[in-house]
Amino acid sequence: MENIYRPKVLEIIDIIEETPDIKTFRLGADISYRPGQFGLYSVFSEGEATFCIASSPTKKGYIECTVKRIGRVTDALHNLDLGDKIGFRGPYGNSFPIELFKGKNLLFIGGGIGLAPLRSLLLYCLDKREDFSEITLLYGARSVSDLVYKKEINEWKEKINVFLTVDPGGETPDWKEKIGFVPKVLEELSPKREDTFVITCGPPIMIKFVCSSLEKLGFSDHKIITTLEMKMKCGIGKCGRCNIGKTYLCKDGPVFSLKEIKNMPDEF
Amino acid sequence: MNLSDKLLNKEKLNDFIKALKKDFSVLLPVKDGNLIFFKGLKDGIKPCFDYSIASSHPLKSIFLPQREELFRFKIKKNEIEILESSMNDEKRIIIGCRPCEAKGLTIIDKPFLEWQPRDEAYLKRRENTIIISILCPEPEDTCFCTSLGYNLEDGSDILMIELSGCYYLEVLTERGENLVKDLPLAEDKKIKEKEKEILTSKIKRHISINSPIAFDNPLWKEISQKCLGCGICTYLCPTCYCFDIADEKNSRFRCWDSCSFSYFTKMAAHQPRPEQFQRYRNRIMHKFSYFKERFNEFACVGCGRCIRHCPVSMDIMEVIEKSGVRSQESGVKG
Numbered sequence: 275m276e277n278i279y280r281p282k283v284l285e286i287i288d289i290i291e292e293t294p295d296i297k298t299f300r301l302g303a304d305i306s307y308r309p310g311q312f313g314l315y316s317v318f319s320e321g322e323a324t325f326c327i328a329s330s331p332t333k334k335g336y337i338e339c340t341v342k343r344i345g346r347v348t349d350a351l352h353n354l355d356l357g358d359k360i361g362f363r364g365p366y367g368n369s370f371p372i373e374l375f376k377g378k379n380l381l382f383i384g385g386g387i388g389l390a391p392l393r394s395l396l397l398y399c400l401d402k403r404e405d406f407s408e409i410t411l412l413y414g415a416r417s418v419s420d421l422v423y424k425k426e427i428n429e430w431k432e433k434i435n436v437f438l439t440v441d442p443g444g445e446t447p448d449w450k451e452k453i454g455f456v457p458k459v460l461e462e463l464s465p466k467r468e469d470t471f472v473i474t475c476g477p478p479i480m481i482k483f484v485c486s487s488l489e490k491l492g493f494s495d496h497k498i499i500t501t502l503e504m505k506m507k508c509g510i511g512k513c514g515r516c517n518i519g520k521t522y523l524c525k526d527g528p529v530f531s532l533k534e535i536k537n538m539p540d541e542f
Numbered sequence: 543m544n545l546s547d548k549l550l551n552k553e554k555l556n557d558f559i560k561a562l563k564k565d566f567s568v569l570l571p572v573k574d575g576n577l578i579f580f581k582g583l584k585d586g587i588k589p590c591f592d593y594s595i596a597s598s599h600p601l602k603s604i605f606l607p608q609r610e611e612l613f614r615f616k617i618k619k620n621e622i623e624i625l626e627s628s629m630n631d632e633k634r635i636i637i638g639c640r641p642c643e644a645k646g647l648t649i650i651d652k653p654f655l656e657w658q659p660r661d662e663a664y665l666k667r668r669e670n671t672i673i674i675s676i677l678c679p680e681p682e683d684t685c686f687c688t689s690l691g692y693n694l695e696d697g698s699d700i701l702m703i704e705l706s707g708c709y710y711l712e713v714l715t716e717r718g719e720n721l722v723k724d725l726p727l728a729e730d731k732k733i734k735e736k737e738k739e740i741l742t743s744k745i746k747r748h749i750s751i752n753s754p755i756a757f758d759n760p761l762w763k764e765i766s767q768k769c770l771g772c773g774i775c776t777y778l779c780p781t782c783y784c785f786d787i788a789d790e791k792n793s794r795f796r797c798w799d800s801c802s803f804s805y806f807t808k809m810a811a812h813q814p815r816p817e818q819f820q821r822y823r824n825r826i827m828h829k830f831s832y833f834k835e836r837f838n839e840f841a842c843v844g845c846g847r848c849i850r851h852c853p854v855s856m857d858i859m860e861v862i863e864k865s866g867v868r869s870q871e872s873g874v875k876g
Binding site: 275276277278279280281283316318319320321322342344345348357358359361477478503504505507508510511512513514515517518519520525539541542 | 612613615617620621622624626629653654657658659660661662663666757758783784785786787788789790791792794796799801806807808809810811812814815820824827828831832835836
């Protein structure tokens, strides 16, 4: 009998401190997955928690997750060292519709740790750069110290357009990038909408405002793609808590177009 | 294989059960205080068949235990060894559950077995357990099964109907047939339909649930105002299956959970259902709208337990009546 709740045991092979309370863990694993999918990560005797896979499947031999220290499991994860083992179940869920993106312009809009699921796709696109047209990233966080993937973003700047912003008051004296909430900066940038898909993720409130800004800018529903988060325990349609209306995030999502989201009740 | 109904003389019931005990573990309804639990047949245990459905512990607990170990683990320095928990996979027969409870299992089957991957532990228990339900002697005042439009036979291998002097055994599956092949044939098939009709005609509460309830209906706030969020309705419900997964020192387990609880959907930085009315709305809409859209049936069997045991007398039927669209169609198909 196959135990569908039994995790694989993976070794932590690298840890990157992103911010004072966010770390990225690289886990040795030979797992095939698609950008946008998620997993259930566990610290044994502490419990399981759901995070996206933040790495790209173009890189073999490991997966990565980016975790904010905020509860029992994430606290325990943050206390682990290189060589320690954690549990992983997955990959679960649907993924970003990469086929639709081929040859198109891509506009990534991330907020806070919501950049993690976008990073999987972004890294994929960087590795297959010739498959896509212009790529732009607009990324914001509450303050400069809350921005994740800082080092990588500098490297991305060589291949794609990058705009960074922090919420008003979150800037440091030497901050040279933008100041302002992501939707506002987005409207100021007024990106071109022709042949462009937008992929966005962040706190639910940011996603909602970004979507309405995008609509103001003339982007159509089906070209706005986001990935949502709800509490999950099983990841496979059994435990009954990740639904938004009749839609189960673990089975039907977590990736949806704004067109699909408009058919859901506003309860996320 | 032709399925043919059989008769079991009441005096032969004990012999029949004894014979089953050779190959199966037999579970029967037994009175414990004011409640009915399904217990293994042992000396001195007296089954009770004329119990009230409203006061019986839900049958789902036999298939989806209230607490179940998923696996154990050993942690040695930084090595982790996962050990599979042993599972009781004995062949079992449940005799004397109510038809609505057997139906409830077919509803839990949908997400657990139709949606991939299948829940293997649950599947094993379903496959290993034969269900002989018994037609209720009388409906409770909180029963409304006839409003849900399912068949009384759904989910049972055999449906037992008490007649004077004997039990009529309506054989519904091949594995049911195998148990009773030596018993005398029931010649008069009309009698079973008549008994079902008599029972269903005694059910007083009727409602039609045809149309999804509007999510934005302001009534949700009003009708759920007194809900305490205690979760008893979900724990006792034959179709509620939500669970939590958590770790103890050396094991990971799952246990029943409830969409009535505030932490059910609480995430690190976000709570999509912060108010009780949203949680109550989700429960009712899941049963009568979301589940129906996904699996084409309601996630309710009309057992009435949630009405009987609610500490503040919330009545699921009143809620549906207030919020839903009523129509004339209803009725359990005998």
